[in-house]
Amino acid sequence: MDTLDVLSHGLANLSMFPFFDMAHYVVSVMALREQPGALEVSRASPLACWFSSMLYCFGGAVLSSIMLAEPPVAPLSNGTAVLLASLLWYLVFYSPLDLVYGIAALPPLRLVLSGMKEVTRTWKVLGGVTQARSKYKDGLLVMIAIGWARGAGGGLIRNFEQLVRGVWKPETNELLKMTYPTKVTLIGAVLFALQQTHYLPLHTHHLMLIYTTFTVVNKTRMMLTGSATSPFAPIESVLHKTLFTGFCSYAALTAPSTNNPNGVSERLQTKDESVKKSD
Numbered sequence: 001m002d003t004l005d006v007l008s009h010g011l012a013n014l015s016m017f018p019f020f021d022m023a024h025y026v027v028s029v030m031a032l033r034e035q036p037g038a039l040e041v042s043r044a045s046p047l048a049c050w051f052s053s054m055l056y057c058f059g060g061a062v063l064s065s066i067m068l069a070e071p072p073v074a075p076l077s078n079g080t081a082v083l084l085a086s087l088l089w090y091l092v093f094y095s096p097l098d099l100v101y102g103i104a105a106l107p108p109l110r111l112v113l114s115g116m117k118e119v120t121r122t123w124k125v126l127g128g129v130t131q132a133r134s135k136y137k138d139g140l141l142v143m144i145a146i147g148w149a150r151g152a153g154g155g156l157i158r159n160f161e162q163l164v165r166g167v168w169k170p171e172t173n174e175l176l177k178m179t180y181p182t183k184v185t186l187i188g189a190v191l192f193a194l195q196q197t198h199y200l201p202l203h204t205h206h207l208m209l210i211y212t213t214f215t216v217v218n219k220t221r222m223m224l225t226g227s228a229t230s231p232f233a234p235i236e237s238v239l240h241k242t243l244f245t246g247f248c249s250y251a252a253l254t255a256p257s258t259n260n261p262n263g264v265s266e267r268l269q270t271k272d273e274s275v276k277k278s279d
Contacts, residue, residue, distance in 0.1 A: 060153030147189030
């Protein structure tokens with residue numbers, strides 16, 4: 001138990017700047033570079049590429065500021081962080097011989113960088129929850145929403161970021177089909193909000209250690225196995241089938257029958273005509 005306390009306190013006191021923040025920026029900019037058409041945009045319009053990169057790096061802070069009615073440019077007031085993110089953006093996209101991206105994309109180094117980025121997720125989620133709690137002490141849903149936005153804002157505002165690059169794909173909306181990072185961030189926001197409001201009997205540093213360990217280990221497992229399957233998939237399937245499918249699907253009610261291509265509307269029209277004849 002003493003070892004657990006030492007580890008949890010050590011993790012809670014760990015500074016994210018500069019190394020963990022650098023890992024977050026590098027992985028985020030690499031994720032942007034690997035989007036279809038991103039390289040072409042970086043050559044045609046470096047400003048649009050830079051702006052998209054900043055949204056990837058600081059999207060959570062920007063979105064949470066908007067939700068709390070604070071200036072959305074406030075996260076960009078940290079000149080050191082913006083300068084560091086901009087430097088890494090330039091190196092990932094424009095370094096000679098593509099050296100920086102080539103090195104960062106090596107599987108062992110990318111594994112380490114991705115694990116460090118998952119560590120920063122804990123701080124972002126907890127920071128969003130505590131920021132919301134300072135303004136809305138009993139607002140559990142507000143804490144969850146801000147923690148979620150702070151930790152997964154880059155994904156939640158992806159459609160806006162795509163517009164900056166001249167792409168419009170509404171079907172990629174995170175609320176329509178949530179990716180694993182968005183899901184795990186939402187779960188973290190719920191856990192930390194419950195802990196901050198004393199519904200979850202855990203110390204903050206203990207929950208930080210548990211959540212960080214889960215995210216890092218699971219991200220490492222997914223990268224090593226090449227699996228994109230979410231560990232929450234079985235639970236999601238059971239909950240969806242139990243709570244949200246109902247007794248008959250909407251598609252079954254609206255699908256046209258084999259002998260009647262016009263479907264339900266024509267059957268209703270026939271019924272109305274029979275009623276009129278009976279009158």
